[in-house]
Amino acid sequence: MALPPSSRQVRAFLALVHHLKFTRAAQELNVSQPTLTVQINQLEEQLGIKLFDRNKRRVELTPAGRNILPLMERLSMDMDEILLAATDLTYARRGIVKIAALPSVAASFLPRAIMVFRDQNPGIEINVWDVVGEDIIKLVKAEEVDFGIGTRISSDRTIKVEDYVSDSLCAFFPVGHPLANAAPVLQISDFASYPLVLTRKNSTVRVLFERSMEREGCEVSVVMEANYMSTALSMVRAGVGVAILPTSAVEAGNMTGLAYKLVDAPWFNRRVGIIRKADRSLQPVAQRFIETMHSMPDLRTDESFKSVRRLDKVPARISGPGGGRSDGFLASVP
The missing domain is CATH 3.40.190.290 (D-Maltodextrin-Binding Protein; domain 2)
Incomplete structure (x- = not known):
């Protein structure tokens, strides 16, 4: 059974989709390129599908990756909303x-x-x-x-x-x-x-x-x-x-x-x-x-x-x- 992605894996996926370069995506996330590579490899292994085609010259989304992209974007927004809600509750900005x-x-x-x-x-x-x-x-x-x-x-x-x-x-x-x-x-x-x-x-x-x-x-x-x-x-x-x-x-x-x-x-x-x-x-x-x-x-x-x-x-x-x-x-x- 596939495991759900972690928040770090979701951010790694979206950063790589945006830049299509491991070096720039790693810089955005403030991690090393090998760390980003490990996160993407682990995500693909957990989901059981290949998300990116990559070689030394380019990185491209696979068809499966394109299908997953809207779900990953929605998951990222949900995570951001959860963090925002938790912060608001902690500092008494919302709640009953x-x-x-x-x-x-x-x-x-x-x-x-x-x-x-x-x-x-x-x-x-x-x-x-x-x-x-x-x-x-x-x-x-x-x-x-x-x-x-x-x-x-x-x-x-x-x-x-x-x-x-x-x-x-x-x-x-x-x-x-x-x-x-x-x-x-x-x-x-x-x-x-x-x-x-x-x-x-x-x-x-x-x-x-x-x-x-x-x-x-x-x-x-x-x-x-x-x-x-x-x-x-x-x-x-x-x-x-x-x-x-x-x-x-x-x-x-x-x-x-x-x-x-x-x-x-x-x-x-x-x-x-x-x-x-x-x-x-x-x-x-x-x-x-x-x-x-x-x-x-x-x-x-x-x-x-x-x-x-x-x-x-x-x-x-x-x-x-x-x-x-x-x-x-x-x-x-x-």
């Missing part, structure tokens, strides 16, 4: 980055990272799936996305998570609610007696909430579940109950008429990381996007999210209206 992110991430710092990345890499397309934590893991494991930005909610050796930022869970309630007169930082006992609005069971917020309730041995009344934080906030505004949501809900929904306070409880701090499949390398453009995220320190001092390292040293803080901040005090928007 697919990201699965928590809705809270997609509504807060991710859009800013995308805009910075697009300014630096205009030829790259970015697709975002804003889904709950469980679905992020599924998309990453199925390789339907390059990476995820979410929370590890179970032990799984097929994925690896690089800590990136952290946020805290808060109680959201209508302005004028009794919780407004409670301590600046709430305990579980402060809100446990009120009807609660929570995200659904496949969300990372719900997983953390239930772990904390189990540890505390606390029973609560869940009157409503929502897929999106904006929906939960609307339920709170209507008086359905108190919502337990991350601080990023402030950006994700309409806070008119609502207030919120930090809750000091086990598991109520949520670490959000970059989730990748453990045994897979990232494509260069996806790695470049992650590097962009790491190069933007303001992303990690977001009003809603905190740098993981910084959070370990500094007490959590809640942003107030108009971008103001207060250490654990009531924040409301009239």
